[in-house]
Amino acid sequence: MWGRVFRKKASRIGIYGPPNAGKTTLANKILMDFTGETIGAVSSIPHETRRVRRREDVHIKGDGYSVTLDIVDTPGLATKIDFHDFMAFGLSEEDAKRRAKEATEGVIEAIKWMDNLDGVLLVMDSTEDPYTQVNVTVIGNMEARRLPMLIVANKTDLPEASSDRIKGAFPQHTVVPISALNGKNMDLLYETIASRFG
């Protein structure tokens, strides 16, 4: 009984980053490993996730570590959204415009969620330039709120990936290189999550 009364509440962790960095792939991987479920669909078309999705009480545990998280998978943050970009993926103009409108609302929702978190996993695509305004803004907001943050350098399975470029760009933060797609280095990520957010 006392264990239940004094049980530490779960840390609410937001998964943030630019579109197509692999946020939902990471959320799915974490949830599959510890709950056997997924949280959302993934796609090569940007802004596939256009609403915030939550999964509560996810127990992450391994050899010598354990932490309980509420996972918040957020839409990709962007400063520009052009429906023509979606038409290049074969969407009709009507569908592309609808996707763009929903994507803008998703970005707004993701930003509002920053006020309700205990920490952030900032997911970056290791094949892309890390010095984007979205990354700088998320990092700045977490630093301003004095909230813990981990940078996840995703897509290390790709030949052009360079997690060192991300480490060089943000040397004041912990960077964990992973591939959410094939599960590479996930044990290290879980251990780091437990120590940082536990």
Next chain:
Amino acid sequence: MDSDINFAQNIQINMISASKLQAMSTMDKIRLILDDVTNGRIVILERGLDPREEAQLIEHTMLKIRDTAFYGIEIQSYDRDNRPSPWNILRKNSGNRVTVIGPANRLKTLKKEKDFISAVIS
């Protein structure tokens, strides 16, 4: 005079001083930036926005995209210097650095590194 440079279209650049920015509210800054950028102008802020203001600027940019024929902004600044030093605390240094903002269809970043930004205005 011969020149290889094409001056076919003028582009207005508005530079906002740190003292003017300091006297403005967050909403006034965002309104000023988005008014300029939606009219095709480039805005250079001597001292950029703080992180919460940047997030609000992105939020209001999304509202503009949703409600008008606007594709968004390109915004570039250097990473903040947030190293906790006595000097920064004494100066109340926010770490904000010069920031360039323009319409996404006119301002394109070519290359960005820690201390170097290369962009083209079209």
